[in-house]
Amino acid sequence: MAQSITNPLTIAYIGDAVYALYIRRRLAELSAAPVGVLHKTSSNLVCAEAQYRAAQAIMPLLTEEELHIFKWGRNAKSATVPKHAAVLHYRHATGLEALVGFLYMEERKERLSFIMGKIFDFLYPQAS
Numbered sequence: 508m509a510q511s512i513t514n515p516l517t518i519a520y521i522g523d524a525v526y527a528l529y530i531r532r533r534l535a536e537l538s539a540a541p542v543g544v545l546h547k548t549s550s551n552l553v554c555a556e557a558q559y560r561a562a563q564a565i566m567p568l569l570t571e572e573e574l575h576i577f578k579w580g581r582n583a584k585s586a587t588v589p590k591h592a593a594v595l596h597y598r599h600a601t602g603l604e605a606l607v608g609f610l611y612m613e614e615r616k617e618r619l620s621f622i623m624g625k626i627f628d629f630l631y632p633q634a635s
Contacts, residue, residue, distance in 0.1 A: 512612065515583040519601045522580075522608025527553050529623045534631075552630050555592035558600035561626040568625060573606055580605020 512518055530552050534545050551557060562577070569577065581602030588597045610619040 515580045515605050516585060516601070518576075518608040518612065519580050519583070519604040520608070521611060522604035522606065525611045525619075526558075526604055526607045526623070530627065533627050548631075552627075555589070555596040555600040557630055558603045559596040561630055562599045562603040564629045565622060565625050568622070569606075573610075576609045577602040577606045580608075 512521075527549070531545070531549050534549055534552075538545065538548075540548075566574075566577075579602075581598045583601060583605070585597075585601065588594050592600070607619065607623070610622065
């Protein structure tokens with residue numbers, strides 16, 4: 508892993524941005540909807556509850572290393588939990604974001620694309 512980043516919440520911070528950008532890009536590619544509609548749809552796909560469901564869906568696809576990274580992020584102690592998210596959902600979302608951030612930082616583009624594709628197809632089945 509990038510030697511300069513050893514905090515799972517920092518990796519999750521990077522993963523959050525990568526995850527949101529991937530979702531936005533795919534939605535924009537699939538739809539000519541107005542930006543407001545795209546924003547509402549993407550917000551529904553990147554919220555903690557949706558990320559929790561996505562994490563559960565991809566769990567069987569993860570390697571041992573990826574599962575370790577997911578758990579590392581999930582178990583990290585965050586100072587706060589958003590008011591609109593259940594703690595369980597928030598922790599799993601953080602684990603998923605840590606995994607995405609890890610794959611991005613490690614430049615594992617094919618694996619990141621595969622996992623994000625599975626997540627998108629699960630969360631937005633009408634695109635399939």
